Amino acid sequence: MEIIDNLYLVPGVVANTYVLVDEDGLTLIDAGLPGSQKKILAYLASLGKTEKDVKRIVLTHSDLDHVGGLAPLAAATGARTYASQIEADAIAAGKASREANPPGFSLRRMLFILLAPFFKAKPFQVDEILAEGQTLPALGGLRVVETPGHTPGHISLFAPAGGVLFCGDSMVANENGLRSSRPGVTWDKAQAGESVRKQADLGARIVCSGHGPVVVDAAGKFPL
Numbered sequence: 001m002e003i004i005d006n007l008y009l010v011p012g013v014v015a016n017t018y019v020l021v022d023e024d025g026l027t028l029i030d031a032g033l034p035g036s037q038k039k040i041l042a043y044l045a046s047l048g049k050t051e052k053d054v055k056r057i058v059l060t061h062s063d064l065d066h067v068g069g070l071a072p073l074a075a076a077t078g079a080r081t082y083a084s085q086i087e088a089d090a091i092a093a094g095k096a097s098r099e100a101n102p103p104g105f106s107l108r109r110m111l112f113i114l115l116a117p118f119f120k121a122k123p124f125q126v127d128e129i130l131a132e133g134q135t136l137p138a139l140g141g142l143r144v145v146e147t148p149g150h151t152p153g154h155i156s157l158f159a160p161a162g163g164v165l166f167c168g169d170s171m172v173a174n175e176n177g178l179r180s181s182r183p184g185v186t187w188d189k190a191q192a193g194e195s196v197r198k199q200a201d202l203g204a205r206i207v208c209s210g211h212g213p214v215v216v217d218a219a220g221k222f223p224l
């Protein structure tokens with residue numbers, strides 16, 4: 001699905017995987033649940049691209065639904081891979097960077113506890129560590145914004161030229177706008193709130209979250 005020129009959302013992948021098109025090749029933001037590589041590569045083919053066109057894969061954080069397809073995608077594409085130090089360490093260990101703990105006694109919580117051991121990402125060593133203020137050569141300059149809270153080393157990416165913010169799971173989108181990271185999967189609520197304020201100040205017009213629809217005319221839709 002085309003969002004704006006040179007920016008696409010891969011349909012049918014959880015969590016949202018975005019494709020950025022530049023002259024030197026493609027950048028992927030996040031890599032979906034394990035097995036998502038098939039859908040992602042098929043979608044690239046539908047855009048007339050090949051796996052070798054993928055130059056960069058950027059991970060917002062180490063949760064399984066964002067890094068599940070990473071190892072096979074990196075192997076298929078030969079792309080360079082990027083994450084923050086904290087999340088890279090977790091990805092290398094094949095686990096998330098914090099304990100997720102959905103609140104309350106519910107079917108969802110029971111399933112979560114029972115199924116957790118069966119859903120693990122393959123340990124993977126990313127190539128490059130990203131930190132606040134670094135800029136990647138995608139969408140006219142893609143700036144790293146550290147947004148801890150959902151996880152300790154969560155990063156967002158901001159492209160000032162198009163006013164596009166990729167916020168990972170620091171905020172979740174729905175039809176009405178953006179919501180905060182959900183309590184049961186939030187490492188630090190206070191830091192998560194700070195990260196929302198920091199992102200609201202960027203002046204993004206379009207927000208691409210890890211979950212839910214793309215949010216346009218984003219000003220005023222931040223969960224402040």
Ligand SMILES: [Zn+2]
Nearest residue numbers: 061063150169
């Ligand atoms: Zn997450």
